[in-house]
Amino acid sequence: MIKNFDDGRSRSFxxxxxxxxxxxxxxSSLDKATQKIKTDKVKQSDVKTKSLILKAILNxxxxxxxxxx
Numbered sequence: 001m002i003k004n005f006d007d008g009r010s011r012s013f014x015x016x017x018x019x020x021x022x023x024x025x026x027x028s029s030l031d032k033a034t035q036k037i038k039t040d041k042v043k044q045s046d047v048k049t050k051s052l053i054l055k056a057i058l059n060x061x062x063x064x065x066x067x068x069x
Contacts, residue, residue, distance in 0.1 A: 001030070007051040013069075017058050020067050029057045 001014040018026065033054040036042075042049050062069070 001026075001054065005033070005047065005051045005054045007048045010051050010055065013055065016069050017062075020069065021058070021061060021065070025061050025065070029054065029061060032057050 001018070002011055006014065021029075033050070036053050036057075037050055040053075042053070044050075061067075
């Protein structure tokens with residue numbers, strides 16, 4: 001997450017997520033984000049948009065699982 005989605009402001013968020021969600025949810029989130037980035041034709045250099053996409057997906061999963069940060 002940090003390598004491909006960190007916009008310079010999301011590192012602590014991604015670290016918290018990695019400790020609170022299970023590996024299956026993390027992998028699923030990364031797959032969904034990657035697919036959405038391709039579908040929306042987001043440039044690989046647009047880290048801010050990529051970060052927003054992944055954070056939205058992670059927040060949705062956390063809500064469903066009742067995880068609070």
